[in-house]
Amino acid sequence: MPLTSLTPPVSGAAVLAMALTALVMVLTPGPNMIYLVSRSIGQGRGAGLISLAGTGAGFVIYMLMASLGLAVVFVAVPWLFIGFKAVGVLYLAHLAWQALRPGGRGVFEVRDIARDSPARLFRMGLLTNLLNPKAAIMYLSLIPQFIEPSRGNPAVQGLALGAVQITVSLIVNALIVLAAGTIAVFLAQRPSWAAVQRRVTGTLLGAAALLLAREVPARARV
Template sequence: MKALGIINYETFLIAGIILNITPGADTLYIMSRSISQGTKAGIFSVLGIISGAIGHIILASLGLSIILAQSALAFQTVKYLGAVYLIFMGVKSIISSSKSGLSLNSKPPQRHRKIYISGVFTNLLNPKVALFFLAFLPQFIGHEHSESPLPFLILGLTFLTTGTIWCVIVAVFAGRLSEKFRQNPKIKTWLDRVSGTIFIALGIKLALTKN
């Protein structure tokens, strides 16, 4: 790995796994989707979040994420867009839960596509993710390769690989755990409301984040 400009790769791998399994906003988001809408919904949310993270890694490797770190206006703009989006999804989930049969009658492919896109935007519109990669990845890149995008991409994709495995496990576990509960319309309605409340809470938390 040193030939590619990467140092202490084993340490990076261990640190990355620890960070992946540490509960955070992404974990809560995936669990909420899985509990209220099932395992497939959780997995599609994982794919969306990972796709958004890939976008952040590419931007970081090209040095574009530095704009968020150095520009208060850019950081605030992305942050509030992400917060509004999360709160909108939360309110929509709560309102939809009161409409009997709405979720059950929607076409799975369309629903899953929407969940995937929501995951992408949820991650892309979170400036904290961009700042995380900017702060974490360079610690394992040799100084002489600091301006090369290749080490960023390799480390970023490694981090996402272990993260994807963990997130899929979370989605499957949460989805199966709530499967019987979701078969009861009344309980499913409450699960949707709880899920919506969590989205709103995540949006408010993001809005209060300081640069």
Template sequence: MTDLIPPWPLFSTFLLAGLVLAITPGPGVLYIVTRSLVQGRLSGLASVAGVALGNLGNVLAAAVGLAALFAVSALAFSVVKYAGALYLVYLGLQMLRSSPVDNLAAMPAALPFWRIFRDGFVVALLNPKTTVFFAAFLPQFLDPGISIPLQCVTLGSLFVMIAAITDSGYALAASAVAPVLRGGVLRHAGRKFGGGMFIGLGIFTALLTGPRKAVE
């Protein structure tokens, strides 16, 4: 097991870079924050679990070389990028079109945990930023003399754990301020804010120009 982890100076660089990526707001983080603000702590944590599983899917993709394909193929990158962008816009439109009587307190019943989990999984899995990160970054820490897939899975899983911890922090912090959005006229504003954030995030994802910009 220890052979699958690089020496400490190199490993510390990996941990630091992984932490920076995890705390940088991206599709996964913004999805978690929005669900936590609009639907509360449990919904936020359900989205954390979905995002973590999606990140793990990207780890497995890197282990079999799929992420490397995305890094060198403009077509493959574009397919994943625009699929993710369209899905985010779809989520935003759904929220904007929800009935005005569906206030923030009622939304968990309208959006059960399995759906929140599923949406978080898809948002993370179709996030090219994470996919290309694994393709471009992990090779710097791999030993050619040891199984590449096993090293990818080991280091990638460590990143998923780091991201799950920081994402949980985002969910708890956002849910703590959520009650502010549950009074009076702010109910409608909160729903509009959440829908607008998803649509804006989808447009932002679609405007990414390529692998290099996606991981910056």
């Protein structure tokens, strides 16, 4: 068996970088987290987990669309590949500012919402993710940062990296769903802790943006 057939589609460094980026992104308050936390606090952990299944399905749809639809385009149109990478960096910088700016609202400061059926919870989780700009940017602009065309098929790499992102996102969000009620009470009693969380998240996002900005000029090659 040729040695090249044993080569994994993505490098260990790319997997680690993707996992760390996905971790920072999933810990950044956004539509998905707000919806999941709201359901968990207002309707219980079971409702939060059903909603999470819907968001997971949304990630799979994005992963398939991005990996299968953009793989060839990145090589055929190099400037588009570079442009997507630049947008990803700008979006990370935007998230960093949103986390660090004064007057930000914590994700666990949620309002009471009506109770919904399991089918509606799943459907709303799916729609929340499909309409979530953070999810779109993740697959269209951030994952391409870690694709190495010299290693082989970009589509296979995109699927592998997407699987890493989905795994990290589901695990972290499941833990957040299970702990949402306790965290909400804790932060309500300690406002300074919420501010510390936002500062740490913003700093990590800013550092990631700076590191990825160094890679923007690199173009796709076969």
